[in-house]
Amino acid sequence: MNIRKFHHQDTQEIMQLFYDTVHNINIRDYTLEQVEAWAPQDMDYQKWNExxxxxxxYVAELDGKIVGFAQLEPNGHIDCFYCHKDFQGMGVGGKLLDTLQTQAEKLGITRLFAEVSITAKTFFKSRGFQILNQQTVERRGIKLINYRMDKNIG
Incomplete structure (x- = not known):
């Protein structure tokens, strides 16, 4: 598995990965109405690309296929963090998180934090993140529960 920086031509494949993962994996913890609000069929390519x-x-790639992607912001915030629906539990998330943490340390970031789905909470806890609080967020007028979590790294 190779972890690399995102390229413009990855956008469509990442959008499909996001949609498929939310609709096939996160559906275990959220209602159909919630996953459709979270990952609608009519996603805007330009907004996603921007x-x-x-x-x-960063993208995780295996045999030329994107099997995960994750985003880090300069303040330590992890934004999107998704593993392909067919590659759950295979180390993709661990490699992506290791990459984000290494990059954060290079930038002098001492704390990583994220808003984590019910589905991803166990993974993040297993990687040393702590729950700060449960919160309700709104996507397209639909309420969803997630967790604010963080981890000190420096």
Whole structure:
């Protein structure tokens, strides 16, 4: 598995990975209405492309296929963090998180933090993150529960 920086031509594949993962994996912890609000079919390619370019976005690639992606912001915030629905529990998330943490340390960041889904909470806890609080967020008028979590790294 190779971890590399995002390239412009990755956008469509990342959008599909995001949609498929939310609809096939996160559906275990959220309702259909919630996953459709979170990952709608009519995603805007231009907005996604701009979002992916606006942060330090890394992709996990295996045999030429994107199997995960994650984003780090200069303040230590982890934005998107998704592993392909067919590659769950195979070390993709661990490698992506290690990459983000290494990059954060190079930048002098001492704390990583994220808003983590119910589905991803166990993974982040296993990697040393602590729950700060549960919160309710809104996507397209639909309420979802997630968790603010953080980890000191420096």
């Amino acid at each position: 979002h992916l370019h606006s942060k330090m976005t």
